[in-house]
Amino acid sequence: QKEVEQNSGPLSVPEGAIASLNCTYSDRVSQSFFWYRQYSGKSPELIMSIYSNGDKEDGRFTAQLNKASQYVSLLIRDSQPSDSATYLCAVPNTGNQFYFGTGTSLTVIP
Amino acid sequence: DGGITQSPKYLFRKEGQNVTLSCEQNLNHDAMYWYRQDPGQGLRLIYYSQIVNDFQKGDIAEGYSVSREKKESFPLTVTSAQKNPTAFYLCASRTGFYNEQFFGPGTRLTVL
DSSP states (O other), X not given: OOSEEEOXXXXXXXXXXXXXXXXXXXXXXXXOEEEEEEOTTSOOEEEEEEOSSEEEXXXXXXXXXXXXXXXXXXXXXXXXXXXXXXXXXXXXXXXXOEEEOOOEEEEEEO | OOOEEEEOSXXXXXTTOOEEEEEEEOSOOSEXXXXXXXXXXXXXXXXXXXXXXXXXXXXXXXXXXXXXXXXXXXXXXXXXXXXXXXXXXXXXXXXXXXXXXXXXXOEEEXXX
């Protein structure tokens, strides 16, 4: 089992819809969780950090964490064509190495 | 402006050559990382350093070397022993308290 798993997609949603991205992780002691957005040809950009169970909202983005089920999700409300990118889930281990998922490719259709 | 810089943006290497990729940060972060990304794939850890003069191998360290003589700098050398070095190389640094990792703009290396 990989440390971090994501659905690779591609995921397509119409403009204005909610995009839902999911990530599961294997290390039960993980305490921090991150979502990155990566546009084609560019480096990853940190868009959300979450540390405790529940929801964390930042603008159109909501991160949801459920440590008991070992999953973290990212919801993008009112999706825009500019949200089209690959989204990476990252979870650090106790040794401060980061495990990244392979990413979910999102396309928002105008 | 605070941030992470990588140079060059594009690099071409002939077979048998060693090349060095630069990574500098002015965020005062202790930890720094090097990743490799191949098309359509995730990030793979090459080396990381948590303090000056100390670094550890990641999952794919063979054919690479690093140094950490200054807190701000973490250069990566791709040696001739790395058989398939064509990839996108990403440097990152990490905050101490919130554990957030930030990336530089990357260097795209191509072997001719």
